[in-house]
Amino acid sequence: MVVIGREGATGATARLGHYRARDGSRGAAVDLDIDRPHVGLVVGKRGSGKTYTLGVLAEGLLAAEGVAPVVVDPMGAFTPLSAADVSATVVDPSVRADALDPRQWCTVLGLDPERGAGALVWRAASERATLGGMRSWVADADVAASTARAATNHLALAASWGVFEPSGIEVETLCSDGLTVLDMSEFASRPAGAVLAAVATALYDARVTDRTDRLPWLLVDEAHAFTDGVARRPLRRFVTRGRQPGVSCVLATQRPSAVPPTTVSQTDLLVAHRLTSTADIDALQAAQPTYLDGDFTARLPETTGDALVVDDDTESVHHVTVRERRTPHGGETPRASDLKADREHEARTGGSEI
Incomplete structure (x- = not known):
């Protein structure tokens, strides 16, 4: 087993998947280090598996001790976790003014x-x-x-907007034993950004003031929607100054070109799925490390679920197939044929399960 994100140290890990051989065969298991703070960036075009990969990481954090994973869910892709047999709580976000x-x-x-x-x-x-x-x-x-x-x-x-309440989300809720999902699927960009700004600030300050002995992990899906608004400064602080207090941030986006260059340059774990936009590929190439020899574009995977992982801590590059989720995934794209089959099934059964 190989652990991405550290060299020589022991500690908690999360299973990411397995190596992808040149002939497509399955290789050795690959884990991610979650024992120390990291800045991660998961990128890929729509449907390439980036939200799925973020869910895989959430599962790994959920099973670990001493961490406090919080998922910012603007699309409702993580709400099915509350129905699974896991310690995940979906929260209707509200914050203090x-x-x-x-x-x-x-x-x-x-x-x-x-x-x-x-x-x-x-x-x-x-x-x-x-x-x-x-x-x-x-x-x-x-x-x-x-x-x-x-x-x-x-x-x-x-x-x-309905997000500002005198009580708001408490730090104890965010840093509880389990996974906290902030369901912001009903919010427009400005109220969602306000919630993210408040939560990011609360998690960072909780570690600085020793209000929690857990290490927060902030996972943000569709991160490009938050990098040019009220959450920009709190996210920048997470990225640039989070290592010392022990806070981690993982951003998932289909538009890496919309992510501030500072974030890309500070990333120590890059998980790149399929990309085809020239602007997005150029944004990653601009921060390409010297140890990544050759054409970055040629290394990007073609198959959904495959990823190129760049580990800046060990200065290494890995070709990985992300493992299957153990919990429900709410980020799949609906298909008209599936909806038709559902309607036909309901007509045959009267809407009841047999």
């Missing part, structure tokens, strides 16, 4: 913090800890009516 700092409030509402409504929202976020308190503070502020009206309208929009 003061989990975002004043600058983040302006970012998530699309306001200039130095002008008009943006400056007023900044002051309200500095003075009050709840969204209701911020709205009351703005209503009582001695400012021009147009400025107050604009700020009020933006805060009303934030209230309509």
Whole structure:
């Protein structure tokens, strides 16, 4: 067995799959190191298996001790885990308003913090800890009516998202014994980004202040949707400064070209499935390590489920077939033929199981 992500040390691992020989035959087992913090990037075009691979990693973390895996699920692909015989909890995300700092409030509402409504929202976020308190503070502020009206309208929009609650998700929930899935499939990009920003900050701060003795792993599916909004700074801190406090981050995306270059360059575990977009391939090639000889494009797999794994810790490259999931996978693409078969089955059985 080979362990990717470390050299010589012992500790917890997660089974990734097995080596893929040139003739397609099955080789030795391949594990990932989950004993130490890592920054991972799982990339691939739609349908290539990146969400499936993220689920394989989640399964491995779920079986390990001393870690706290949290999955950000914008597509509902991980919600079936709650029905499986595993310690996975699907959470309807909500966060405290003061989990975002004043600058983040302006970012998530699309306001200039130095002008008009943006400056007023900044002051309200500095003075009050709840969204209701911020709205009351703005209503009582001695400012021009147009400025107050604009700020009020933006805060009303934030209230309509339904993600800001006085209680919010507690750190103890995020760092519990098991897997926490944040189901954000019903959220638009801005409220989803607000939740991710708050959760990433909470996990990082929990380790810095010793509020948890578990090592958090933040797994983010469809990560390209979050890298240019309110979650950008918290994710950057995870990526660039997470090793010392012991927090890990794994981003899965079909658009590596939309991921900040800093994230790509800081990645020590790259799992690359099939890619065909020139922009996405170029984004990875720009950060290609010197020990990866030859044409990067030529090394990318052609078959769904196969992956090229680049391990920067040991400066090695691996051709791997990802193992089968033990838990339900909710990321499969629906097919019209399957839906037709389901309808025909229901018509024959009256909707009951025999």
